Amino acid sequence: MKIIPGKRNDSVLFYHNGFKYLQDYQCKKVARCSYGKSGCKATLHFVSEIEFIANFSELNENVDFFIKNNHSDFPEEDADVWRAMKKVMIEEAETTNEKLVDIFDDVCSRFPEVAENHIYDSVRSTLSRKRSLSRPNIPDTMAELGADLIDSIFMKAAVKSINGKTALIFSTNDLLIGLSESDKLFMDGTFSRTARKPKMEQIYSIHFKTNNTYIAGLMILMENRDTEMYNAIFPG
Numbered sequence: 676m677k678i679i680p681g682k683r684n685d686s687v688l689f690y691h692n693g694f695k696y697l698q699d700y701q702c703k704k705v706a707r708c709s710y711g712k713s714g715c716k717a718t719l720h721f722v723s724e725i726e727f728i729a730n731f732s733e734l735n736e737n738v739d740f741f742i743k744n745n746h747s748d749f750p751e752e753d754a755d756v757w758r759a760m761k762k763v764m765i766e767e768a769e770t771t772n773e774k775l776v777d778i779f780d781d782v783c784s785r786f787p788e789v790a791e792n793h794i795y796d797s798v799r800s801t802l803s804r805k806r807s808l809s810r811p812n813i814p815d816t817m818a819e820l821g822a823d824l825i826d827s828i829f830m831k832a833a834v835k836s837i838n839g840k841t842a843l844i845f846s847t848n849d850l851l852i853g854l855s856e857s858d859k860l861f862m863d864g865t866f867s868r869t870a871r872k873p874k875m876e877q878i879y880s881i882h883f884k885t886n887n888t889y890i891a892g893l894m895i896l897m898e899n900r901d902t903e904m905y906n907a908i909f910p911g
């Protein structure tokens with residue numbers, strides 16, 4: 676007896692000899708064949724109430740549980756269970772930012788008996804491809820990024836230097852007010868966290884101090900950092 680992932684989040688199915696059973700919410704000791712809606716009358720009867728069973732893998736047929744009525748459907752293989760687990764992993768890869776290996780470990784830990792024959796390398800490339808397909812395309816250049824964000828309320832300006840390089844300036848109206856009311860500003864440039872795509876050379880920030888806290892009032896993504904670029908950002 677194993678438990679395997681169901682269709683809904685956190686739902687589980689009981690898996691035994693190739694058949695899947697869904698818990699009957701009226702009767703606390705009974706689960707029904709997953710093909711019950713298609714007419715299968717097979718049921719799984721536990722000796723204990725399901726919610727009090729700690730380890731399903733230790734249960735023995737005809738001791739701890741009984742199958743009543745013959746199945747009208749056919750048994751599935753472990754491969755089907757693994758397929759269901761992979762579906763859960765893919766969904767989590769697409770909808771969360773969890774590390775892929777952690778998603779794999781998490782799903783496997785929920786279904787250890789089926790998982791033991793599978794390694795991370797067998798799903799790594801699928802998960803990583805599905806994740807990148809589910810994400811928006813990353814623009815190649817700073818100019819394209821600026822065009823993509825033209826309607827964003829956080830991008831306050833896209834400037835171009837006479838050398839044709841782009842810088843994008845991010846802030847909010849409240850932060851701009853904070854900056855303008857502050858008598859002391861703190862400038863800082865960082866190179867270590869810049870993106871390789873779109874290629875940028877510097878993230879420039881201007882902080883102001885309020886109530887003894889430093890707040891980043893302005894962030895500028897800079898394609899390069901020559902004099903012409905600074906002249907374009909800070910004209911006059």
Ligand SMILES: [Zn+2]
Pocket residue numbers: 694708709710711715716717745746747748
């Ligand atoms: Zn059945």
